[in-house]
Amino acid sequence: MDFVPSFALTLPELVLTGTGLVLLLLAAWGGDKAARKIAIAAATALFVAGVLLVPGLHFGTDGPATLAFGGLLKVDSFALFAKALIYLAAIAALMVAPAFFAGPTAGTERGMRAEYPVLVLFAAVGMSIMVSANDFMSLYLGLELNSLSAYVLAAILRRDTRSGEAGLKYFVLGALASGILLYGMSLLYGFTGGTAFDAVRAGLSGTMGTGALLGVIFVLSGLAFKISAVPFHMWTPDVYEGAPTPVTAFFATAPKVAAVALTARVVFEVFGGQVQAWQQIVMFMALASIIFGALGAIGQENLKRLLAYSSINNIGFILLGLAVANVDGASAMLVYLFIYVAMSIGSFVALLMLRGEDGELFETFADIRGLSVTRPAIAWALLIFMFSLAGIPPLLGFYSKFVVFQATIEAGLVAFGAIAIAASVIGAFYYIKFVKVMFFDEPAGVVTGKSETGHWVLLGLTALIISPLGYLLTPSLTDLADKAARSLFIVLV
Secondary structure (H helix, E strand, C coil), X not given: CCCHHHHHHCHHHHHHHHXXXXXXXXXXXXXXXXXXXXXXXXXXXXXXXXXXXXXXXXXXXXXXXXXXXXXXXXXXXHHHHHHHHHHHHHHHHHHHHHHHHCCHHHCCCXXXXXXXXXXXXXXXXXXHHHHHECEHHHHHHHHHXXXXXXXXXXXXXXXXXXXXXXXXXXXXXXXXXXXXXXXXXXXXXXXXXXXXXXXXXXXXXXXXXXHHHHHHHHHHHHHXXXXXXXXXXXXXXXXXXXXXXXXXXXXCCHHHHHHHHHHHHHHXXXXXXXXXXXXHHHHHHHHHHHHHHHHHHHCCCEHHHHHHHHHHHHHHHHHHHHHHCCHHHHHXXXXXXXXXXXXXXXXXXXXXXXXXXXXXXXXXXXXXXXXXXXXXXXXXXXXXXXXXXXXXXXXXXXXXXHHHHHHXXXXXXXXXXXXXXXXXXHHXXXXXXXXXXXXXXXXXXXXXXXXCHHHHHHHHHHHHHHCHHHHHHHHHHHXXXXXXXXXXXXXXX
């Protein structure tokens, strides 16, 4: 086998892997004092890997030439689009980390641990493999590399009981989900005789037996945990609340993109010939996630738990595009993912910038009362993000919901789309609650005015993207999403 073409296709992953191994040694020798420099090096590696994606992302890469390592990986336009989002989200998670870990909330006098950026890098490698997987073996390898890194990241504050609890819950439930996924994969292997996506697709053609159908259900159940879709969402609020806020921002963006992209690749490329077998499952998860995510957020006082339920709600809208089961739906799903990542990064950066006089982060509605008086810039930025998450025009969040609803209605799923539209109104309540508390309540106390330059850059950039000016990006974004979506429906046999 000639490995040169495969190495060329996977150059971003090789850059990240090599950098991660080198930085791991530096972390062992240099200790936590070198953590900030290691974070800068990791962010630089992610940026370089992102630059390497640009030629294929712009011109499109589809067909047999996209297969690497004997068909284990498929580096097509869809994978490149997802990787670009993953790397951007990972860079953001690295940018906001040093200031957080330097504060008293870190639970340690040593500040940020040098392992943090290394774990983010390895998680990014795992996610890259996930979105390029063309075989259940490579799928599971990427999934576990990402998951193992995520478990440690959630519990990285060893002296913080909430962080340790979050890591333990994530690990236990994640192991359960991995077992469910493996069982589904074993059933599919047993009934189709292969693990490669094209072999499983061929084995599932025609009338599908009960055993193979159970394999489909178990695989979708395992993947649903990774995207925190109802009814496999139970870990999300606890992990989001307990994990360090930069880690929560990371969980809410990059792994979500990777898991959604992986789910889309599996249902379209593996189960694409049996749409009736999985479409109803995805439709149920979409509607349940929209409704439960909205209702669950109403009574929350902790802002991170509220954003966790918000992420469940948004996953429901993303799954709407998946349930449509055509190119337009997949394209709408990718557009929504891009806008959702920008909204999530901005929301968590705003929370990270809010500290009291003692340096403790603000995490409840009581803490942000009257924020428009004490920190008006952050209050207005949060207003933009909350209104955008609610889908209120003219912010870009409205466009993300519009394209998904449009694809749903045009596919003839009118009742399905109508229920989703009606349920989306529920979410407006708790998003508007942010605005009411920040702009109409009396100030709760002093909010310090010191924030890192990187925080302001991220806050301003994401707010600009979500603002009406973001519509200038929609032609290019739609074009890239269309190319990526079309590549999902190219079956290589």
